[in-house]
Amino acid sequence: MKTLKFILVGFVFGIVLTKSEAVSWYRIYEMFLFQSFHMYGIIMTAIITGVIGIQLIKRKKINDIAGNPIEIQDKEKGTFRYWIGGLIFGLGWALVGTCPGPIFILMGSGFMSVGLILIGAVFGTFIYGVVKDRLPH
Amino acid sequence: MSLLSQTWHWSISGFIIGLIMLALIYFGKVFGMSSNLRSLCSMTGVGKRVPFFDWDWKSQLWNLAVVFGAMIGGYVAVQYLSDPTNVALSNETLSQLSGFHIDLPNGKLLPETLFGNQIFHPSLQGDLAKQSFRAIFILIFGGILVGFGSRYAGGCTSGHAISGLSNFQMPSLKAVIGFFIGGLIMVHLIFPLIF
Helix, strand or coil, rough: CHHHHHHHHHHHHHHHHCCCCCHHHHHHHHHHCCCCCCHHHHHHHHHHHHHHHCCCCCCCEECCCCCCCCCCCCCCCCCCHHHHHHHHHHHHHHHHHHCCHHHHHHCCCCCCHHHHHHHHHHHHHHHHHHHHHHHHC | HHHCHHHHHHHHHHHHHHHHHHHHHHHCCCCCHHHHHHHHHCCCCCHHHHHCCCCCCCHHHHHHHHHHHHHHHHHHHHCCCCCCCCCCCHHHHHHHHHHCCCCCCCCCCCCCCHCHHHCCCCCCCCHHHHHHHHHHHHHHHHHHHHHHHHHCCCCCHHHHHHHHHHHCCCHHHHHHHHEEEEEEHHHHHHHHHCC
């Protein structure tokens, strides 16, 4: 049951991202060309839903499923890593049209070639782990 | 069924994605997909040599369960809920794709030019071989950028754009602006050179 709820959340995530076409290379391309509102609408609605939910959690002091108070950690402070890391990510996102979630979703859908993106992404993560201490953050 | 198989409206999709993030918070977790790439690295045992991968990745198994579910979700959506009307792009985008000689969606999620299984075909010669080499290089290289960039930035679209911005995190705003600058450079400056 503990694991099942995560599989279920993932299942819904996989369906929504596929049916909203956020996993589509074409939609990411169209987004960066500013030729459709579709992707912006998805991201903005998700954020607005998230903002409202998080505000409710904070103001009503809602506990998590285990009964512990919910504390959402702040992101680490930093500048360089966010601008440059973000920029590098964006280059890759537009090139292959997939961020990490869709990589997995598309592989499940049976797109063999997306396995190449996964191999690259795991390797890219590995490179970061190796050179991390030499990079400005 | 057609209600489910047509392209889902952005408002419904975005709302459900927001709920997914909130559900994970309620379960005491964080919505972020790229950490799974770090877990996959650590599972190979590379943590013995590289300290960054020597962490408690087993505490992240729940996230791999999310990934597992997402893969099944993707399978079900593509196998049972596809429709030829899907991926209806704007006309400007379609004509731009034609200019790059990239096949149009016609209901498909991904272009064959880049993602079709013919790129693995070993007996291709001449121009076709060049095209499949280019596609393989693009997919692996793009993957490296996504993996390296998301770890350097400490998160991807789910971790920064959705989770971070929903919680008014300044670092996430910087990262998301970075995502978009990178994406715009790729599509407007680099695509015309490679396609």
